[in-house]
Amino acid sequence: MSAQLQTAGRQGGGTLIEVENLQTHFTTPRGVVRAVDGVTFSLERGKALGVVGESGSGKTVLSRTIMGLVPRRGTHLGGAVRFEGQDILGRAPKDMRGVWGKEMAMIFQDPMTSLNPLMKIGRQIEEPLRNHLGMGRDDARATAKRLLTDVRIPEAERRLDQYPHELSGGMRQRVMIAIAMACGPTMLFADEPTTALDVTVQAQILDLINEQRRDRNMSVILVTHDLGVVAGHTDEIAVMYGGKLVEKAPTRRLFAAMKMPYTEALLQSIPKLDEPSHTRLATIPGRPPDLVNPPAGCRFAPRCPYAREKCLNEEPPLEQTSDDASHSFACWYPVGSPEYLDKRAEIDAQKVSVA
Numbered sequence: 423m424s425a426q427l428q429t430a431g432r433q434g435g436g437t438l439i440e441v442e443n444l445q446t447h448f449t450t451p452r453g454v455v456r457a458v459d460g461v462t463f464s465l466e467r468g469k470a471l472g473v474v475g476e477s478g479s480g481k482t483v484l485s486r487t488i489m490g491l492v493p494r495r496g497t498h499l500g501g502a503v504r505f506e507g508q509d510i511l512g513r514a515p516k517d518m519r520g521v522w523g524k525e526m527a528m529i530f531q532d533p534m535t536s537l538n539p540l541m542k543i544g545r546q547i548e549e550p551l552r553n554h555l556g557m558g559r560d561d562a563r564a565t566a567k568r569l570l571t572d573v574r575i576p577e578a579e580r581r582l583d584q585y586p587h588e589l590s591g592g593m594r595q596r597v598m599i600a601i602a603m604a605c606g607p608t609m610l611f612a613d614e615p616t617t618a619l620d621v622t623v624q625a626q627i628l629d630l631i632n633e634q635r636r637d638r639n640m641s642v643i644l645v646t647h648d649l650g651v652v653a654g655h656t657d658e659i660a661v662m663y664g665g666k667l668v669e670k671a672p673t674r675r676l677f678a679a680m681k682m683p684y685t686e687a688l689l690q691s692i693p694k695l696d697e698p699s700h701t702r703l704a705t706i707p708g709r710p711p712d713l714v715n716p717p718a719g720c721r722f723a724p725r726c727p728y729a730r731e732k733c734l735n736e737e738p739p740l741e742q743t744s745d746d747a748s749h750s751f752a753c754w755y756p757v758g759s760p761e762y763l764d765k766r767a768e769i770d771a772q773k774v775s776v777a
Contacts, residue, residue, distance in 0.1 A: 438467040438506060438641045439488070439609060445500035446480075446487045453714040457483040459665035460501070462740075465658075467608065470635060470642040472652030472673070474688065475662035478710045481645045482531075484662070485611045487511075488643075489526055490518045505609070523550045527602035529631075531614040533594035537586040543570075544582030547601050554605045569600040573630060592623040596630070603634055610635070613645045628655050649685075650692045653677065658748075661685050664711040664721035667740060671749035681743065681756035684722045720754070728755055728765045 446458040458480045465471050473481045486492050488503050490513055503511040510521065530536040538546060547566035551557045557565065563582065570578035573596040586594055595615060602610060612631055616624035632655050635642050644652055652659055652673065659676045661669040661684065669682040680686055690704045708725035711717055717724060723733040732754050743749040755761040 436467055437464050440464045440504040441488065441501070442504070443501035444484070444487060444503065444511075445498070446483050446492060447498040447500075449496040449498070450714070454498075455713045456665050456716065457713060458487060459713075459716075461662070461665075461667050462501075463660055463667065463670060465641050465643065467641055468635070468639040469658065470632070470644060470656040472644045472646065472656035472659045473662060474646055474649055474652060474659060476647055476688075476706070476710055478713075479662040480665040480713075481662050482613055485528070485613060485643055485645050489522070489528060489611060490515070491528075520554075523607065524554045524605045525607055526609045526611070527605070527607040528611040528613060529595070529598050529602050529615045531617050533591070533598045534586060536598060537594060539586055541585075542582065543584055543586065543589070543597055547582075547597070547604060550601065550604045565604070566600075569604060570597070572603070572634075573597075573600045574626075575600075592627070595623075595627055599627070599630060599634070603638075606638060608640055610640055610642045611645065612642060614647070615644075616646075616651065624651070631655070648692065649688050661688070664716055665713055666721065666752070668722065668753070669751040670740075671746070671751075675746060675749050679743075679749070679758075681749070681751035681758070682722075682753050683726050683728050683757060683762070686757055720752070727769055728762050730755065730761065730765075 441464070442462050444458055444461045445456070448455040448457060461480075461484060463471070473484060475481045483492065487499065490510065499512045501511065502509050505521070505525070510518070544563060544566050547569060548559075548562040551562040551565055552559070566582060567578045570581055575581055575593055575596050581589070581593070586597070589597065610631070615631065616627050628651065631642060631644070634640065644656055646652060649659075656673050659671060659673050660667055661682060663684050669676070669680065669685050671680075676685065677689075680689070687706045691706060693703060706725060711721045711724070717734070719735045719737055720726070720729070720733045723729040726733065736754070738752045738754045740750050740752045743751070755765075
């Protein structure tokens with residue numbers, strides 16, 4: 423890797439980004455949409471955080487708010503986002519241009535709509551190199567070719583002169599990674615980077631992001647709806663529902679001792695290889711909450727099979743588990759509690775009687 427792509431002073435650890443009580447509210451004709459409603463977390467340098475939730479949970483708005491990519495008109499921002507100790511929340515675009523690409527980068531969900539269809543691949547990779555790093559045309563092209571090689575695109579020289587529509591979906595996503603990596607950012611957001619890709623290509627893309635993270639000591643926030651995607655590619659997982667953080671824990675801890683019934687429901691909805699063919703997939707009944715008029719209590723309560731009256735009327739706080747300060751959740755009757763087990767036994771008995 424070229425020395426120009428390595429950023430000095432990024433080999434240490436420590437907290438890279440801190441998000442404190444972050445709020446992103448949009449004013450609409452129906453009322454105020456609380457897309458992100460009081461989210462707090464931090465991420466250390468070189469670590470990967472998976473942000474998981476259904477569509478509408480607020481995970482994409484969270485990442486775009488941190489990067490400063492949400493529209494300014496009709497948007498209320500609250501809380502704080504500290505990047506390398508400096509608050510960047512709500513900064514004007516002109517003040518963020520030195521951060522975008524060079525310090526923070528994003529891999530968007532659909533490369534076909536993110537890449538310029540009228541511009542050759544080479545020029546799209548070279549642009550940030552010339553603007554942020556001041557490279558000349560020849561150096562930028564040589565670096566662009568090296569970046570395509572790094573993300574394992576064959577015949578890199580030829581691909582530089584092709585347009586996005588001439589590449590496969592997997593190759594276009596690799597080009598997006600090359601663009602994101604071009605200036606050696608310390609923080610990478612990957613927003614559903616494997617959507618619409620086949621399973622084999624998905625694994626290759628996730629492995630590639632993980633490899634780049636390790637090589638560059640870069641922090642990654644991986645946004646997805648699939649717990650299976652983050653299982654082997656993150657250090658921590660944050661589960662969002664209805665604009666709020668409902669559970670956060672180290673990845674292994676979350677899968678071994680999840681507390682939030684919503685997290686459990688997400689896991690159960692993943693297809694399992696050991697099940698017979700044509701087995702009915704598990705689903706979460708109901709719909710996500712209306713973020714203009716969210717429920718009074720726990721936002722998952724109307725869909726939760728273990729909910730009780732308290733869940734419908736009182737919102738649970740995000741609290742640490744008694745045995746692990748790194749694991750927090752928001753639930754009155756968490757997975758494994760006596761109330762949960764009683765309700766689970768009742769549900770299982772009903773299934774048996776119906777059968």
